[in-house]
Amino acid sequence: MATTQAALAPSTPKELKDTLWKAADKLRGSMDASQYKDVVLGLVFLKYVSDAFTERREAIRAELAGEGEEFIAETLEEVDEYTGSGVFWVAPTARWEYIATHAKGTQAGAGTDRQTVGDLIDAAMTHLGTDNTSLEGTLPRIYGRDNVDQRRLGELVDLLNSARFTGQGASKARDLLGEVYEYFLDKFAKAEGKRGGEFYTPPVLVRTLVEILEPHKGRVYDPCCGSGGMFVQAEKFLAAHDEDPTNIAVYGQELNERTWRMAKMNLAIHGMDSQGLGARWGDTFARDIHPNLVADYVLANPPFNIKDWARNEDDARWTYGVPPVRNANYAWMQHILSKLSAQGEAAVVMANGTMASNTGGEGEIRKQMLKAGVVSAVVAMPPNLFRSVAIPVCVWFFANDKTAGSKGSIDRSREVLFIDARESGHMIDRVERTFSDEDIHQIANTFRTWRGRASAEGEYADVPGFCKSATIEEIEQAGWAVTPGRFVGVPEAEEDEEPIDEKIERLTKELTAALDESARLDAVVREQLGRLA
Incomplete structure (x- = not known):
């Protein structure tokens, strides 16, 4: 899949929110809110992890400029070079570029078996959980299930390809993703009604x-x-x-x-x-x-x-x-x-x-x-x-x-x-x-x-x-x-400088006028009802 120019630029919070909510809409209708919440949030997380990995990878390459290609290639695959900088290690087949390339369900890997994009994502989630202790048992592996529309999932991956969480440094990227994630939690809580309150406090x-x-x-x-x-x-x-x-x-x-x-x-x-x-x-x-x-x-x-x-x-x-x-x-x-x-x-x-x-x-x-x-x-x-x-x-x-x-x-x-x-x-x-x-x-x-x-x-x-x-x-x-x-108790009453006699006279006039208007409207209503009889 060709990389668009938009994918090369960092996304603003508004751009990301708009893009990602459109992504959620692609699955709306094919499953209920609680299901597509899990699908979309997991995929957003995978995209961020891969973006952060790629950014760190390019930084390593820049740091090693002038070194031999073999040394650079070996260093790029050193897990500690990533985890030591607070970046999750992402295996080759779990990287977003690999998944996006096969998002339409084309041939993946060797042999004659064909994998769906959902199978690829589930495998990526498994790799992430295995390779990063803090993610073990955490990530959803639900993408290859029968109730997930693989065509729409592929379109969702395609749309996410235009969003990018990096380009501003790791901490800024995390802040950006955190903001988007909280925005999604809010939107999904509202979509799920009372059930949403069980996982989300305003x-x-x-x-x-x-x-x-x-x-x-x-x-x-x-x-x-x-x-x-x-x-x-x-x-x-x-x-x-x-x-x-x-x-x-x-x-x-x-x-x-x-x-x-x-x-x-x-x-x-x-x-x-x-x-x-x-x-x-x-x-x-x-x-x-x-x-x-x-x-x-x-x-x-x-x-x-x-x-x-x-x-x-x-x-x-x-x-x-x-x-x-x-x-x-x-x-x-x-x-x-x-x-x-x-x-x-x-x-x-x-x-x-x-x-x-x-x-x-x-x-x-x-x-x-x-x-x-x-x-x-x-x-x-x-x-x-x-x-x-x-x-x-x-x-x-x-x-x-x-x-x-x-x-x-x-x-x-x-x-x-x-x-x-x-x-x-x-x-x-x-x-x-x-x-x-x-x-x-x-x-x-x-x-x-x-x-x-x-x-x-x-x-x-x-x-x-x-x-x-x-x-x-x-x-x-x-x-x-x-x-x-x-x-x-009750709030203190605001000071009123209007003399009591003047206030009574004013309120009496306002009440009389209101009663007169009420009587007029009553007569109009009765007249109209008489015409209908």
């Missing part, structure tokens, strides 16, 4: 949690990690502060096999070690793959209100009470608390019902958690942050130590911060809300000032209608419910 929500916890260094854990968005945002936080991304080590677990594979690829794309996600997927309650982990930070968005879960009444994790049979919400929270180090902090997205429910002993568990002082803040979020689910959510923040120290200069050991952010953000269309940078800063800085952190701007003060630092005694008086609206 980036603005994740960023808010990370900006509050500020994970500069240590072990970051997510017991239901989905596609790995919490980890990626933690890495972005370090990048934004010009800090080494290896300052954090990530650990996670995911129940769904396909989602687990997505997470492993997502971490690989962002240059993060995915070994902490375990050798395979699994149920956190049935078999915790990190039983001895002590985490500095936990970020999680567990599935809400799970009714069928692996419950064991004698589980050592139930420090504050045994969770009910038909709801795992408080099981998730206690599991997370069991992982925290002495200075550890956690942020957990939860259903709003957790703030006041007394069903199945949940009220008593919540009471014991509050009395133990492990709840640091509760934030009520606005509805529509999750495109597929209109219901609002809340975020619980936990800390084993709220005294004055390294995590903040103000002792909050007998207080809980409540933030009512239900009016924050703005609608980007009729079904989805998002946060601006200012919204995220307002929420995060409120927490930072409350704890007295060095990163805080200004000093904390209760704001009627938005935030309140409540004592344990005040929470007890509220029946141990932690709905922020109960504590923050």
Whole structure:
């Protein structure tokens, strides 16, 4: 296949997004959203890996200019020359050029057997997993299956040939691919509706949690990690502060096999070690793959209100009470608390019902958690942050130590911060809300000032209608419910300089005029109905 001029130039994020979403459209209709998600994301990953390999290969050739051809040829096949520069080794038959050449299902390799393009891609995925330990058991091998339209797959490969992830250096290429990958996760989550929420948490929500916890260094854990968005945002936080991304080590677990594979690829794309996600997927309650982990930070968005879960009444994790049979919400929270180090902090997205429910002993568990002082803040979020689910959510923040120290200069050991952010953000269309940078800063800085952190701007003060630092005694008086609206009150009324007499006269005139107009319209409607009779 001839290489186009467009393939020689680096792609902009917009060009790549447009090109790759067109690629996804080529398979739409022949399979459902969850299937073509796996097909397209895996192929995008393969294209990036091959592009990065080719770029490194050309750099090696340039470095060895003037050396003998035999020496150059040998060096170009040295695995360490690639892996030592953070580039995956790609075997000859796994390279994009080879696959693209045979994308139309033409003869591949020696002998008389003909391979489909799907067979070639599956073989490439196998080679990548075998040759690169961090990718072992991660990449999808689904391209040769009967339900994948080989003609359309060949067209998809052809279209991807015009996209290029390199030409800007390895880190820039990874940033570009990361942006495209997250864009795809967002698009696929929307396409899959409610199911999409199981692997994808809105980036603005994740960023808010990370900006509050500020994970500069240590072990970051997510017991239901989905596609790995919490980890990626933690890495972005370090990048934004010009800090080494290896300052954090990530650990996670995911129940769904396909989602687990997505997470492993997502971490690989962002240059993060995915070994902490375990050798395979699994149920956190049935078999915790990190039983001895002590985490500095936990970020999680567990599935809400799970009714069928692996419950064991004698589980050592139930420090504050045994969770009910038909709801795992408080099981998730206690599991997370069991992982925290002495200075550890956690942020957990939860259903709003957790703030006041007394069903199945949940009220008593919540009471014991509050009395133990492990709840640091509760934030009520606005509805529509999750495109597929209109219901609002809340975020619980936990800390084993709220005294004055390294995590903040103000002792909050007998207080809980409540933030009512239900009016924050703005609608980007009729079904989805998002946060601006200012919204995220307002929420995060409120927490930072409350704890007295060095990163805080200004000093904390209760704001009627938005935030309140409540004592344990005040929470007890509220029946141990932690709905922020109960504590923050209502916003202060704006000052009105219009004299009361003038206001009454003005409003009376406006009301009279409105009633007169209503009567006029009523008469018109009755007249028109009379004509129809």
